[in-house]
Amino acid sequence: MKVAQSTHADQQTAEALTYAAVLEYMNRFQEPEARAAIADLRLPAGSYGLDVGCGVGLYAVWLAEAIGPSGRVLGVDRAPERIAAAQQLVGTALAPGRLELRPGDGTAIAAADHTFDWVWCADVLHHIDHTVSALQEFMRVVRPGGRILIKESQVLQALFLPGHMALERQLQRAEIQCSQAEAGARSFQERRQRTWESMREAGLTDIRLRTYVVERQAPLDTIAQRYIQEVIFDRNWGWRLRGLLDARDWEQRTALCAASSPRAILQRPDYYCIYPFTMFTARRP
Numbered sequence: 001m002k003v004a005q006s007t008h009a010d011q012q013t014a015e016a017l018t019y020a021a022v023l024e025y026m027n028r029f030q031e032p033e034a035r036a037a038i039a040d041l042r043l044p045a046g047s048y049g050l051d052v053g054c055g056v057g058l059y060a061v062w063l064a065e066a067i068g069p070s071g072r073v074l075g076v077d078r079a080p081e082r083i084a085a086a087q088q089l090v091g092t093a094l095a096p097g098r099l100e101l102r103p104g105d106g107t108a109i110a111a112a113d114h115t116f117d118w119v120w121c122a123d124v125l126h127h128i129d130h131t132v133s134a135l136q137e138f139m140r141v142v143r144p145g146g147r148i149l150i151k152e153s154q155v156l157q158a159l160f161l162p163g164h165m166a167l168e169r170q171l172q173r174a175e176i177q178c179s180q181a182e183a184g185a186r187s188f189q190e191r192r193q194r195t196w197e198s199m200r201e202a203g204l205t206d207i208r209l210r211t212y213v214v215e216r217q218a219p220l221d222t223i224a225q226r227y228i229q230e231v232i233f234d235r236n237w238g239w240r241l242r243g244l245l246d247a248r249d250w251e252q253r254t255a256l257c258a259a260s261s262p263r264a265i266l267q268r269p270d271y272y273c274i275y276p277f278t279m280f281t282a283r284r285p
């Protein structure tokens, strides 16, 4: 059997991709479903919202677009380089005053009590150790009756290698191990599943959830192709997992995931993927 020999090329691609590029690819991959999820929130026209952990700012723009020309969004991210990337990507996307981007920590928000009509936080909460206190900080800056909107991707329910369940499970297991080094006692994957529990403990009311599914099928467009190849296969399932997989799983992963492999799964005419994310919404009493 011919096995792909592209591991060094893989590594170079993964290393070349900045985290800002990873977020941009991820956001663009999810854009139609993300915009649908935002529309379903029916955020009030002209409202003022906060995007905690805004990354490269695309979600902040989509949120601002959803609340109309008199609405405003403040995006904060604790990584100043992410705010710089956001300024570059979306800094001039909207009329002046509609979108502000600045460095800031979601666990100690530089804003007075009751400043915002809603707080949005997408794929960030699992990075925060003290989730309940972070949610209470979101509640502090939201007006009474205002809304807290948490998006978490359901990464363990995603499917990127249809027909290869055992390998995909091993890759997920290795990713959990990998995240534990950063996340501590609870992996990011576990924390993502405890969002509702944390919202209840924080004292939020009227907690609801709704799951959206990103589905893509062959022939993939460039956005899906680049996201799956460069972010999922080359980066997330790249060299950082090498030592956490046995030789056979690594070889199979390379045969299916390396772009230059003769068995590359993305080249199959019957390829498809499934990627769910959940919106948890609640009100501040």
Ligand SMILES: C[S@@+](CC[C@H](N)C(=O)[O-])C[C@H]1O[C@@H](n2cnc3c(N)ncnc32)[C@H](O)[C@@H]1O
Residues within 6 Å of the ligand: 023, 027, 052, 053, 054, 055, 056, 059, 076, 077, 078, 079, 082, 104, 105, 106, 107, 121, 122, 123, 124, 127, 128
């Ligand atoms: C996975 S990214 C998600 C970015 C964006 N929300 C999106 O959906 O594309 C997580 C982001 O959260 C930011 N972040 C993590 N902890 C934070 C905190 N305590 N306060 C503000 N931002 C934080 C990181 O710097 C990173 O940009």
